[in-house]
Amino acid sequence: MKEDALSECLKNESNQETTQFSELSALELVTLINSADMTVANAVKKELPAIAKAVERITERLQKGGRIFYVGAGTSGRLAVLDSAECPPTFGVSPALVQAIIAGGHDAMLKAVENIEDSQEAAIEELQRRHVSDKDVVIGIAASGRTPFTVAALQYGKKLKALTVSITTRGKSMMSEIADLSIAPDVGAEVLTGSTRMKSGTAQKMILGMLSTSVMTKLGKVHKNLMVDVVASNEKLQRRAEGIVSEVCGISHETARTLLQMVNYHPRKAILMYELHLSVEKVDQITQQYPYRSLQQQLALFN
CATH class of the missing domain: 3.40.50.10490 (Glucose-6-phosphate isomerase like protein; domain 1)
Structure with a gap:
């Protein structure tokens, strides 16, 4: 057979x-x-x-x-x-x-x-x-x-x-x-x-x-059509991360870069920190506690 x-x-x-x-x-x-x-x-x-x-x-x-x-x-x-x-x-x-x-x-x-x-x-x-x-x-x-x-x-x-x-x-x-x-x-x-x-x-x-x-x-790993959890491991991806944070938050690339430097170039964390006025430690806690929530859901939880 x-x-x-x-x-x-x-x-x-x-x-x-x-x-x-x-x-x-x-x-x-x-x-x-x-x-x-x-x-x-x-x-x-x-x-x-x-x-x-x-x-x-x-x-x-x-x-x-x-x-x-x-x-x-x-x-x-x-x-x-x-x-x-x-x-x-x-x-x-x-x-x-x-x-x-x-x-x-x-x-x-x-x-x-x-x-x-x-x-x-x-x-x-x-x-x-x-x-x-x-x-x-x-x-x-x-x-x-x-x-x-x-x-x-x-x-x-x-x-x-x-x-x-x-x-x-x-x-x-x-x-x-x-x-x-x-x-x-x-x-x-x-x-x-x-x-x-x-x-x-x-x-x-x-x-x-x-x-x-x-x-x-x-699973919430994309915001609109943006890779908000992209691992910015090289210069090109760092620039992309800056563009993502700039677009979502409506801020300059320079401000986005400053925020990203505080969170090891993680776009989601930079956005949460800016929009919710939270510390690095607090956004770390949010992303660990709610790994499968969209950025919009995470913002709504603490807004």
């Missing part, structure tokens, strides 16, 4: 429209790839209700102390690592809040470790090592929806009563049947048969970006 599922998966990868791919000119190659890429957004668009439902359910778990665990192999795992790594600097959250588990570990980020994707035990061991519980969210990512490593992670998460979400890119799959929530656009066969780093990878990147950005916004 496993062979039948795999054979069907491989059959679906064949793209009869690009059998002359290797004979095209450079311009024809990139034009064809570009045309194929244009179809991805529409495929993802059809899944927006499912993505929105996932945002709501994931937010509920995180508000109660849960964490997100992305799980994937190959390209799917690398994209998971990319999205999870961007959450702390963009939204000022702990690296523990959104974690990525890639088959093969850190080594698989820089070189292919393809054989590990068949190991069900490795996925479960990694989830156990991170003490996944019923508070958490396990998000399995796989183009085909049948990768053993990722399937096992979803099954284990389901057993623990964690919220499970599957992200696949060739429509409904084995993973869709296992997970509590399924996001399953069908991007069609790749122009380069079986190379899921292309359209499937683009779709996964889009969906992960939607999920993490929307969840963090619902």
